[in-house]
Amino acid sequence: MVSLTTFSPLLAAGGIHAPEIPALGWISNSILVAVIVTLAMLAFTRMATKRMALIPGPKQNFVEYLIEFLYGQVEGIVGKHVAPKAFPLLATIFIFILASNWFGLLPGVGTIGFGVTNAPFVLESLETPLLRPATADLNMTLALALVFMLVWCWLSVSELGVWGTLVHIFGPKGGLRGALKYMLMPIFMFVGVIEVISIVFRPMSLSLRLLGNIFAGETLLHTMGHLGEQVGLPSWMATISAVVFPLPFYFMEILVGALQATVFSLLCAVYIKLATSHEEH
């Protein structure tokens, strides 16, 4: 008898904390995936750009297409002047998040690992997955946001200078002059304080948004994979349902992975644009 009242969502294996891999000391499964993704990206970019030619091969062509497309997008947001400085960071963020998000959809990620065994290579319950999407760990998403904020600070100061940046945040806006400018100064100072608070919270919002979406996706796939067992389906039906139920959500997670990479990098681009805009001075 199937009973939906017995159903409760399952967190992705390991929970919100990325667990350490028993055999690798303090290295967590998300750090391992970050390293794997980094090495894969390094290998691919070296293969694609080692012997660059004016008439490109397939790999070079793909990398050129991707970079040209991303550069066009970044240039469209931050402008021609700032784009050369901002592009490497924004493209790195986008490509790394996208690769990490989609890596989490590979078979074995979150399902192979360490736990209670009842036979060789068969787990009764998985406690520590070997692999976990790097972006499903706050340490990585916060690291991405922190690196972005550091580069954002450098870009802001290099474009406007320290005084220019302070004026940009606290100064009067809208080209005000004369007495009105001085009358409204306290309001602009107050708005500047609010702006500073929003800047301080940007790493949090960026990192928690990405973590929440990717971890929720992992949890969703995990829950759908075990839904048959949870609702008490017969063993053979539970096995089939473990394949069928998550399938539509895999497609959705492909979309979510791309969407979250886009959202994160797009917001970063907008923040850079807001901080380096000269039009108000």
Add this chain to the structure above:
Amino acid sequence: MEGILQTFGLDWPKFISQVIIVLIVYVILSKYAFGPVIAMLEARRKRIAEGEANLKTIETELGKAEEKVRGMLDQANLDAERLIAEARESAEAVRGQKTQEAVKEAQSIIEKAREASRLEHESAMNELRRDFGRLVIDATSKVTGKVLDDGDQKRINEETAGQVAL
């Protein structure tokens, strides 16, 4: 905030290691992917721009060359027409000159022929007179049986010549 971060799994050593990984990815992609690819795209863009500029130059040069060829052809046509006209005028002049010369030549030949004919006619007439005078003398001497002296013969000759001239 610290509590929230701890709840969501923040672990400072792991966080720092992730920061280092992100920085490594940033440096690697900047150095080995974005830099070379953007440089290549820029090189290709310049090459295409140069090609376009060269194409425009070639088109301009081709236009100038065509214009020049057209000018040369027009000049050659004008020269040819002028030469033909000059040749035609020259031929007309030569033909007129040659015609006049031929007419003069023909007139000269006719004159000469007429002169020759007249002289031959006179010569023939003189010979005829002489023969006729001789015949008259012979006939007269035979009819008369008289030997005619020089005076007679001269007189008969003159009379005969006078008759023949009539």
